[in-house]
Amino acid sequence: MNAYHYLPDETKKLLSPSDMGLTYTSAQRIELGQKHAELDSGDEEICLFVVQGSVSYTCGSESGTALYKDMLYLPPGRKLTLTKNSKEDAVVIRFGAPCSRETDFAHCSFAHIDSDERHKRYGDPKQGTKRDVWNYIDEKFNSSRFLVGICRGEPGAWTAWPPHKHGTKREEVYVYFGMDDGFALQCVYEDMEKPDAIALVKDGHLIAISEGYHPNVGCPKSGIQYIYCMVSVAAEDRDFMDLTMQSCYGDSL
Numbered sequence: 001m002n003a004y005h006y007l008p009d010e011t012k013k014l015l016s017p018s019d020m021g022l023t024y025t026s027a028q029r030i031e032l033g034q035k036h037a038e039l040d041s042g043d044e045e046i047c048l049f050v051v052q053g054s055v056s057y058t059c060g061s062e063s064g065t066a067l068y069k070d071m072l073y074l075p076p077g078r079k080l081t082l083t084k085n086s087k088e089d090a091v092v093i094r095f096g097a098p099c100s101r102e103t104d105f106a107h108c109s110f111a112h113i114d115s116d117e118r119h120k121r122y123g124d125p126k127q128g129t130k131r132d133v134w135n136y137i138d139e140k141f142n143s144s145r146f147l148v149g150i151c152r153g154e155p156g157a158w159t160a161w162p163p164h165k166h167g168t169k170r171e172e173v174y175v176y177f178g179m180d181d182g183f184a185l186q187c188v189y190e191d192m193e194k195p196d197a198i199a200l201v202k203d204g205h206l207i208a209i210s211e212g213y214h215p216n217v218g219c220p221k222s223g224i225q226y227i228y229c230m231v232s233v234a235a236e237d238r239d240f241m242d243l244t245m246q247s248c249y250g251d252s253l
């Protein structure tokens with residue numbers, strides 16, 4: 001099977017790669033109530049997205065506040081403390097991947113990324129494919145395996161379109177958020193006659209994709225919004241545009 005579907009409560013424990021049918025990517029939903037959270041990256045590089053509320057963080061001499069849609073990047077061998085900032089509980093989504101070299105701690109602000117070339121627009125509203133993409137960790141970022149960001153599709157629009165796949169070179173995890181009571185459909189398939197998943201996804205759901213084409217579409221009420229975490233199977237292989245289009249649907253993202 002090329003796709004695993006988890007509900008929010010099922011992701012509160014740390015999901016290992018094998019839990020999700022993957023080899024390298026781990027994931028977890030961290031809910032911050034009255035207690036703070038302490039994380040140790042160990043032999044992984046880690047990225048953390050704030051999907052509800054805001055958090056204060058401390059990592060060695062680094063400290064600050066991460067707001068909604070901000071991302072923190074934690075190198076291997078580092079410790080991080082997170083504390084919620086308001087009466088509202090905070091929620092952080094954690095992704096990890098093996099890393100055997102030194103990298104740099106980073107706080108990536110959504111406001112900064114939204115205002116520069118890392119914010120990209122794709123698709124055609126007439127074809128129902130208009131979406132925004134924010135690349136937090138791109139090929140220029142000091143990471144060993146990650147490509148990570150946020151995609152938001154217009155209400156009723158498709159993203160990850162045309163359908164494409166990364167073969168055995170990458171694995172990918174999507175976590176959906178910020179859709180209120182709306183929903184979306186996530187497809188994963190190699191053979192359209194025998195799809196691995198046609199899943200109804202809502203806020204907090206997780207889909208892990210080991211292989212296959214993976215287009216999705218949001219309902220007209222809310223559209224679709226998700227964090228995408230792509231991890232290279234080979235360390236330092238970060239040519240993320242090395243992909244295969246399903247040619248009958250087009251050849252340009």
